[in-house]
Amino acid sequence: MIADAHVHLDAYSPDELRDVLSEAASSGVELIVTVGMDAASSAAGLAIAQSEPNVYAAVGLHPWNAQDYPSGAPIGELRELATRPKVVAIGEIGLDFLNNLFLDLSYDDPDLRATQERVFREQLRLAVELELPVIVHSRGGAHETTARVLEEEGVACVGGCIQFFEGTPDDVARYVALGFTFTVGSSVTFADPGGWCETVRAVPGDALLLETDAPYLPYAGREPARSTPADVRRIGETVAQLRGVDATEVFSASITNLRRALPRIGAAG
Ligand SMILES: [Zn+2]
Incomplete structure (x- = not known):
């Protein structure tokens, strides 16, 4: 049995979703956390979680969508969603300083960075208020700022996961000190992981989780180019x-560590 700690199930059509979930179940995927990109996709993910026993939801505003909220994150809507059954975290939230070709955005713009940080902080405060862990996206050289913001907002009391983690062993140490875990994704399957081996070995065994980020970020050689939770295997x-260990050890850690990082799984009904 295995857990996929980070997917976007609302991105599949209803027909695709039925196939994707049955394929995941027959591959031994026992737990799935579906993660929001904004209030609408968070509500859509939550609706799926409420009809699927093994699916749980996180609600949040992704940093790519921050620029649509220059006067602040939709905290009222997110708070209302976050208090419903099956919600186990606030996410996907965070910082991304990679210039975004899809959205034609340059994060060299200081106003855009300031907006991202502002909505990130607002959502971290919501998480602390509701005692919910956070699922954090940190890309494009943002780890130092992300760790500082998490520390300044006192998020260690709720903890959570650093998503699609591709940091350095120093970043691992910084986040572990804040009580965070790491979801590792398809980057590890590519031929030149660029320092990845060292980082994957540096993650403590009790902080290691797995994710697909499905339907995005397929593993090397995956055809068609859309991933599914079954790929977590x-x-x-x-x-x-x-890590030089048996796969069953990593699979079972993916479940145990996810339940510890997001303790409302199971308790959320
Ligand atoms: Zn994601």
Whole structure:
């Protein structure tokens, strides 16, 4: 049995979703956390979680959508969603300083960075208020700022996961000190992981989680180019090879560590 700690199930059509979930179940995927990009996609993900026993939801505003909220995150809507059954975290929230070709945005713009940080902080305060862990997206050289903001907002009391983690061993130490775990994704399957092996080995065994970020970020060689939660098995096998352990150890850690990082799983009904 294995857990996929980070997917976007609302991005599939209803027909695709039925196939994707049955394929995941037959691949031994026992737990799935579906994560929001804004209030509408958070509500859509939550509706799926409420009809699927093994699916839980996180609600939040992704940093890519921050620029649509220059006067602040939709905290009222997110708070209302976050108090419903099956919500186990606030996410996907965070910082992304990578210039975004899809959205034609340059994060060299200081106003855009300031807006991202503002909505991130507002959502961290919501998480602390509701005692919910956070699922954090940190890309494009943002780890130092992300860790500082998490510390300044006192988020260690709720903790959570650093999503699609591709940081350095120093970043691992910084986040572990704040009580965070790491979801490792398809980057590990690519031929030149660029320092990845060292980082994957540096993650403590009790802080290691797996994710697909499905339907995005397929593993190396995956056809068609859309991923599904069943692919988490392949990612877990690669992580096990890099750490020199048996895959079953990584699979079982993916469940145990996810339940510890997001304790409302199971308790949320
Ligand atoms: Zn994601």
